[in-house]
Amino acid sequence: MNKAIPIVIVLAALGAGAWKYDVPAALRISRDTAEELVLYGNIDIRQVSLAFRVGGRIDDARVDEGDVIKRGDLLARLDNDIYDHSVRLGEANVAALKATHEKLVAGPRQTEIAQAQATHDASIADLENASLAYDRARRLRPQGTISEASLDEATAARAMAAARADMTKQALAFLEEGSRSEDIAAAAAQVKAAEAALLTARSSLADTELRAPNDGVILSRIKEPGAIVSPSDPVYVLSLSAPVWVRSYIGEVDLGRVHPGMKVKVASDTNPGKSYDGTIGFISPVAEFTPKSVETPELRTDLVYRLRVVIDAPGQDLRQGMPVTLRFPTMKADNK
Missing domain, CATH: 2.40.50.100 (RNA polymerase II/Efflux pump adaptor protein, barrel-sandwich hybrid domain)
Structure with missing residues (x-):
């Protein structure tokens, strides 16, 4: 009986040692064959x-x-009074410049041309009278009937009449030719500039x-x-209602188990029974140290990768910074 007790103790010790070394192996097998990956993160909402x-x-x-x-x-x-006045001023300026442009395009009226023609005809008649007076003075001067001064006056009057006739002729030709194309183009450009200024004034008014x-x-x-x-x-x-996403971090050992576009179930600690559908939208290509605000001191030196999960149809119960749990099925890293 006394010999049997040591044997039992030795067998028990061997069994305990075997269990001690089998536990890590079992954990590794469980990790490798897991069908669900669980991560933790916080709600992030744009402001x-x-x-x-x-x-x-x-x-x-x-x-x-x-x-x-x-x-x-x-x-x-x-208070939009000053901006409303700017719009009114712009509208009046556009109207004035448009009228000027239309006037140039239409050219002179027929009555204006007729008036210029009449003025030219009158200047021709004056030139003819001045020419007759000059001829008469030129014939009478050798006979001494008129003085040299009278001949000079007749000469000057004929020259002045000729100049007026030429001036009225050019004025008539100017009206008959109509507006210059360059003047019409310049007026059109001024209208466009005024319209642009008016649009700016209206935009400023809307921005009030x-x-x-x-x-x-x-x-x-x-x-x-x-x-x-x-x-x-x-x-x-x-605070925008959408998009709403989760900022989370994943270790390098699990990085091969996730990819952009993968579906995720998101649940908050407030209502763990209610979950939201989400999609992995971004996985950082650069590793970083685990943020101190989300991990224990022992894990703060671990390298992790930041990922973003966009919630498809967020609810009103999700608030900025709220901690959530991410659960999503994934294949083993060896099978990817």
């Missing part, structure tokens, strides 16, 4: 700082922190209204009515 593109005084702020808004909703408005670029929730209301803001001064901070 947008909303600001006016123009400066001015805030006249109205319509939403507050926590308000759920839709794309296109009016959030705030500036701050509208939501996407669906989301107002996180912060930074400015109040009466405040003077410059372009790009933040007025609200908007």
Whole structure:
């Protein structure tokens, strides 16, 4: 009986040693044949700082922190008097330049041409009278009937009449030719420049209204009515409803088990029974040390790869920074 006790003790020790060395092997087999990979991460939601593109005084702020808004909703408005006046001035300038351009394209009216023709005819008649007076003075001067001064006056009058006739002739030709093509092109360019300035004024007027670029929730209301803001001064901070993704990290040993496009089940600690469908959209090509905020001190020196899981149809219960669990089936690394 006393000899049997040591034998039992030795056998028990050998059995315990065998169990001790078999446990790591069993764990390795379980890891290699796992059909599900579990990771942990945090919800990441995009935020947008909303600001006016123009400066001015805030006249109205319509939403507050926590308000759920839709794309296109009016959030705030500036006092737009000065921008409205700029639009009116631009419209008047465009109208004036268009009228000038149309006038050049149409050319002179027939009544204007007829008037120029009549003026030219009158100048021709004056030239004929002046020529007759000159001829008469030239014949009478040798006889001494008129003085040399009278002949000089007749000569000058004929020259002046000839100049006026030539001037009216050129004026008539100018009207008959119509507007120059260069003048028409310059007027058309001025119209286009004025129209561009008008579009800028209208755009500035529209920018006095701050509208939501996407669906989301107002996180912060930074400015109040009466405040003077410059372009790009933040007025609200908007948390977008979509996209919503999870920022997580995976170790190098499991990197071969995932790939972009793989489907994932996402559940929060608040409601672990409810899961969302997600898709791996990005896996970082560069390794980094595990972030100190998500791992224990023993694992902070491990190299991991950051990945992003986009949630297909996020719900209202998912909030910025919320911890979540990722579960997705995957093949063994050796089979990929």
